[in-house]
Amino acid sequence: GRAGGVQARRAEGGWQLYGQVDQVLDGHSAQLLVVAAHTGGFARSRVLLFLVRADAAGLTRVRQTALDATRPQGRVQLRHTPAELLGGDAADAGLPALARLGSTAAACLAAEAAGAAGRVLERTVAYVAQREQFGRPVGSFQAVKHRLADAYVQVQAARSAAYYAAWAAAAPARGERAGGLALAQALEALRRAAAEGIQLHGGIGFTWEHEAHLYFKRAAGDELLFGPVHRLRAHAADAAHVFEEAGP
Numbered sequence: 001g002r003a004g005g006v007q008a009r010r011a012e013g014g015w016q017l018y019g020q021v022d023q024v025l026d027g028h029s030a031q032l033l034v035v036a037a038h039t040g041g042f043a044r045s046r047v048l049l050f051l052v053r054a055d056a057a058g059l060t061r062v063r064q065t066a067l068d069a070t071r072p073q074g075r076v077q078l079r080h081t082p083a084e085l086l087g088g089d090a091a092d093a094g095l096p097a098l099a100r101l102g103s104t105a106a107a108c109l110a111a112e113a114a115g116a117a118g119r120v121l122e123r124t125v126a127y128v129a130q131r132e133q134f135g136r137p138v139g140s141f142q143a144v145k146h147r148l149a150d151a152y153v154q155v156q157a158a159r160s161a162a163y164y165a166a167w168a169a170a171a172p173a174r175g176e177r178a179g180g181l182a183l184a185q186a187l188e189a190l191r192r193a194a195a196e197g198i199q200l201h202g203g204i205g206f207t208w209e210h211e212a213h214l215y216f217k218r219a220a221g222d223e224l225l226f227g228p229v230h231r232l233r234a235h236a237a238d239a240a241h242v243f244e245e246a247g248p
Contacts, residue, residue: 004042006078008037008048014038015085016058017050017078017116023225028063028074028164031053035076035083036098049098050083057082068221071213106179108224109166114158117193120215121151131202144200151193158182158189180236185230191219 006019017037027033033052038045052059066073088092125148128139138144165182194215198205205212223229237243 006029006035006037008039008050011080011082015050015083017052017081019078019127021076023064023073024064024076025225026074026173028061028071033059033076037076037083047098049086051086052078052081052083066221067224068217070218071221071225071247072241075178078115085240091114102155102197104169106183107162107169107227109163109226110158110182110185110186111178113183113219113222114155114162114189116215116218117155117158117186117190120190120197120212121155121193122149123150123162124200125195128200138200140240147196147200151189152190158186177236177239180232183226184232184236187219187223190215193225194219 006017006021008015008017008018009105017035019037021027021035024033031054033054035050036047036050037247039048040046058079060077060079062075062077064073064075071164100170117234128144128148129137131138139148161182162176168178194212197212201210204210226232227235
C-alpha cells in the first residue's frame with residue numbers, strides 16, 4: 001500500500017516512472033504491474049496509481065530469494081519506464097484505491113492463512129493419533145491434547161474473522177478495519193498451528209522432506225510482506241479512531 005521510492009514524472013504523451021521496488025509478489029513474471037508512485041516531489045507529493053506492461057521500455061525484473069519459496073517474489077526496477085495512469089490525477093487520487101485494494105487483499109490473505117492453519121492442524125491431529133510412544137498413541141497424552149485444543153480454538157477464531165472480513169469487504173468503512181484484523185488473527189493462528197505441527201511430528205517434522213516447514217514459512221513470510229500482526233492491529237485501530245481523544 002506504499003509508494004516507496006518510486007517517482008512519476010510527466011513525459012511527452014503520458015507518464016514515466018523511476019525507482020526500484022523489492023519483494024514484489026510475482027514481480028519477475030507478471031504481465032501487468034500496478035505501481036503506486038509519488039509525483040510532484042516529496043515535499044508536496046501525491047500518490048497515484050499506474051499500470052506498467054511487461055514489455056515496457058526501461059523495465060528490469062529479477063527473481064529474488066524468498067523465505068517462502070511457494071510465494072515467488074521479484075525486484076522491479078523502473079528507468080524512464082512509460083506507464084498508464086489509472087484513474088484521475090487529483091491530489092492523492094491513488095490513496096483511496098490503495099486502501100480499498102489493501103482491505104480486500106487482507107481479507108483474501110486472511111482466508112488463505114486460516115485455511116492453511118486448519119489444514120496443518122488437521123494433518124497434525126491425524127499424525128499424533130497413529131504415532132505411538134510408550135505403547136500408546138501420542139495424541140492420547142493430555143499435554144498433547146491441550147496443545148492441539150488451544151490451536152484449534154485459535155484456528156476457529158481466525159476462520160470466523162476471515163468470514164467476517166470477506167463479508168465486510170463490500171462496505172469500505174467496515175472492510176478497512178476488518179481485513180487487517182482478520183489477517184493478524186489468521187497469521188497468528190497459522191504460526192501457532194504450524195509450530196505445533198513441527199513439534200508434534202517429532203524428528204520428521206524438522207526435515208526438509210516433510211511439508212510442515214512450508215506452513216511455518218508461509219506464516220513468517222506473510223508477516224514480513226504484509227506487516228507484523230501488531231502493526232496490522234494498530235492500522236485497524238487508527239482507521240477506527242480508537243485512540244483519538246474525545247472532544248469537549
